[in-house]
Amino acid sequence: MQKISMRQALMLVVGMVFSPAVRMFSAFVSGRGDQSSWIAPVFAGAFMVLFIFVLWELIKKNRNFYQHLEYSFGTRISVGIGILYVVWGILLTSVQMRYYAQRVASTIYTEIGMDIFIIILVGICIYALKNGINVIARMNELLLPTIIFVTVILLAFLSPDIETKVLVPIYDWTSLTHVAVFNLGSFGYLTFVLFFVDEINDRERFRKQAIWGTVAVTLFTVWLFVTVIGTLGPHIIEKLPYPFFAVVKQISLGEFLQHIEAFVITLWILSDFVLISFISAATLKLLGGITKTQNTRELLLPYFILCATLVPMMGRTNYELEFLSEKVFIPLNLIFLFIIPFVVFVFGYFKDKRKLRRSV
Amino acid sequence: MKFLFVFVLIWFVVKLMWLKNIQNKPLYIAFCVTTVFLGIINLLFEPSLADFLKRWM
Numbered sequence: 020m021q022k023i024s025m026r027q028a029l030m031l032v033v034g035m036v037f038s039p040a041v042r043m044f045s046a047f048v049s050g051r052g053d054q055s056s057w058i059a060p061v062f063a064g065a066f067m068v069l070f071i072f073v074l075w076e077l078i079k080k081n082r083n084f085y086q087h088l089e090y091s092f093g094t095r096i097s098v099g100i101g102i103l104y105v106v107w108g109i110l111l112t113s114v115q116m117r118y119y120a121q122r123v124a125s126t127i128y129t130e131i132g133m134d135i136f137i138i139i140l141v142g143i144c145i146y147a148l149k150n151g152i153n154v155i156a157r158m159n160e161l162l163l164p165t166i167i168f169v170t171v172i173l174l175a176f177l178s179p180d181i182e183t184k185v186l187v188p189i190y191d192w193t194s195l196t197h198v199a200v201f202n203l204g205s206f207g208y209l210t211f212v213l214f215f216v217d218e219i220n221d222r223e224r225f226r227k228q229a230i231w232g233t234v235a236v237t238l239f240t241v242w243l244f245v246t247v248i249g250t251l252g253p254h255i256i257e258k259l260p261y262p263f264f265a266v267v268k269q270i271s272l273g274e275f276l277q278h279i280e281a282f283v284i285t286l287w288i289l290s291d292f293v294l295i296s297f298i299s300a301a302t303l304k305l306l307g308g309i310t311k312t313q314n315t316r317e318l319l320l321p322y323f324i325l326c327a328t329l330v331p332m333m334g335r336t337n338y339e340l341e342f343l344s345e346k347v348f349i350p351l352n353l354i355f356l357f358i359i360p361f362v363v364f365v366f367g368y369f370k371d372k373r374k375l376r377r378s379v
Numbered sequence: 380m381k382f383l384f385v386f387v388l389i390w391f392v393v394k395l396m397w398l399k400n401i402q403n404k405p406l407y408i409a410f411c412v413t414t415v416f417l418g419i420i421n422l423l424f425e426p427s428l429a430d431f432l433k434r435w436m
Contacts, residue, residue, distance in 0.1 A: 312403045321410035324387050328417045334429035343429040346436060 025224045027156035028212050029232045031297050034163045037170070038118075038290035039205035040240050041263045041283075054253045055189040056198040057244035063202035064237030067209065068230055070357060073364050075226045077213055080367075084213045084360070085308030091366035100359065101309040107355050108302025109322070112295055113329035114340070114348060116140060119291040120330065121337060126264060127284055137330055141323045144296050148319055152218060155296045162289045169282050170239070174246050176270045176279075181249030202240060204349040206233065207356030208294075214301040260337050299323065387414060 077087055088097035119140060120133035128136075147154050189195075209229060216222060247262050250269070256262045264283055271277045303322060307315040334340045401407050420426065 306406075310403055310406050312406070314402060317401050318403075318406065318410065320390070321407060321414060324390075325410055325414045325417070328387075328414050328421060332417070332421055332426050332428050335427050339427060339429035339433075342433060347432060 021151065021153045022218050022220045023153050023156040023215075025219055025221045025228055027153075027160065028215060028219050029209075029225075029228050030163050031156055031159050031293060032209050032212060033232050033236055034159050034166060034290060034293040035208050035297055036205050036236050036240075037166050038115075038287055038294050040202075040236075040243060041261075041287065054186055054248060055191050055195055056253070057186055057241060057248050058189055059195050059198035060202045060237050060240035060244065062195065062199040063206050064233055064240075066199075066203060067206045067233045067237075070207075070361075071209070071226060071229045071233065073361055074210065074213060074229070077360065077364055077367070078216055078222055078225050081216065081222070083216045083304070083308065084363075085305050087213075087363050087367060091363045091370060098309055101305055104355060105302055105306050105309070107351055108298060108305070109326055109329065111348065111352075112298050112302065112323075112326045114333050114343065115291065115295050115298065116326060117330045117333045117340065119288065119295070121340065122261065122287055123284065125337070126261065127281070133330070137327050140292065140295065141327050143292065144299060145319045145323055147292075148296055148300055149316060152215060152297075152300050155293065155300065159293055162293060166286050166289055167239075169286055170243075173267055173270065173279065173282065174242055177246045177250055177266060180269070181246060182252075183249065185249050185252050186245060200353070201345075201349055203357070204352040206236065207352055208297075209233070210356040210360055211297060211301045213360065214304050299326070387418065 077084075080087070082090060085097065085101055088100055091097075092100065116137055117133075120136040123136050124131060124133045147158065209232075212219070212225070212229075243263070247256065247266050250266050251259070251262060259265050264280055267280045267283050270279045299319075299322060303315040303318055306318065307313065312318075334343055
């Protein structure tokens with residue numbers, strides 16, 4: 020098995036966050052986001068930095084997540100929790116596939132159904148994951164700089180249009196907390212690194228690189244929020260299905276540079292590909308741990324077909340999907356990416372202490 | 380989606396004929412059965428998870 024470096028693993032996480040970060044404005048759909056929301060990623064980032072220390076305590080023990088579950092809770096409970104993780108992973112993959120297909124079908128290919136986009140994505144994901152996570156990691160080394168470069172250029176074009184008076188006053192703590200929780204739902208994808216600990220070479224670099232990665236993602240998200248809220252205003256965002264797309268549509272340099280929004284679609288597709296592949300690989304890794312199957316490659320096709328079958332079942336409209344995201348997947352992400360790993364850490368800590376006391 | 384479903388059915392039947400190459404047969408069959416079951420529900424009822432949860436929450 021070819022291992023990946025910690026830098027590659029963290030680059031995958033940063034690449035994954037782009038797509039949900041752009042979608043993060045769904046927090047506004049419920050009317051609970053306002054002008055102060057641009058500062059929310061800072062709170063989410065600060066919390067994430069604290070959580071990195073918990074993850075570090077788990078990662079330095081050289082056990083992957085399922086081995087941690089087994090160590091902390093024993094075989095039976097760990098199988099139960101593992102199955103819950105697999106079900107959540109399948110549903111998360113399906114909903115991300117749905118977001119990807121819906122975005123493409125409702126922005127550029129409005130005459131075409133979503134099925135064809137799902138079939139293409141499934142095919143590419145299976146092909147890429149056939150040789151393991153290292154292929155995705157190496158691909159992402161090319162994709163992530165492209166995503167960052169194009170986004171930074173787009174945001175730089177938009178920055179002069181920002182109206183700073185739209186961004187103040189910052190007073191609504193309810194809205195801040197609401198949007199920060201939304202941010203945590205995607206920042207928490209960092210926990211997926213724990214699933215692949217045995218496939219990562221230089222684990223000792225996790226703490227430092229993860230903190231830098233989180234700071235970078237936080238600053239990027241703040242810039243994104245400032246640009247979109249500052250350009251459109253919080254009340255218009257509430258009514259738009261894809262606010263970032265709408266903002267980018269405004270960019271034009273005379274007749275020389277127009278319809279730049281096509282770049283955004285490309286970035287979405289690239290980021291969605293990384294996101295869906297990484298979540299699928301993590302879910303299959305955990306499934307392999309539960310069933311003691313070393314090679315889960317043969318399950319790639321049934322796994323993705325199952326996810327593709329679930330895609331139309333997720334919801335009928337964009338607003339139903341936003342509801343699903345806000346009421347179901349964000350809370351589930353917080354439970355599976357923060358609460359359960361923290362409980363695993365606490366149980367493992369006391370078990371270690373008890374073992375130490377016995378040996379003394 | 381109907382096209383995909385028919386393709387999946389054919390693929391699973393073909394793959395099941397060579398099951399001896401598969402490391403974890405019960406898991407593979409479980410995936411196939413779940414997919415076919417969900418596919419049939421999907422085609423017959425066109426359900427919506429969000430709509431279902433909205434009624435319960």
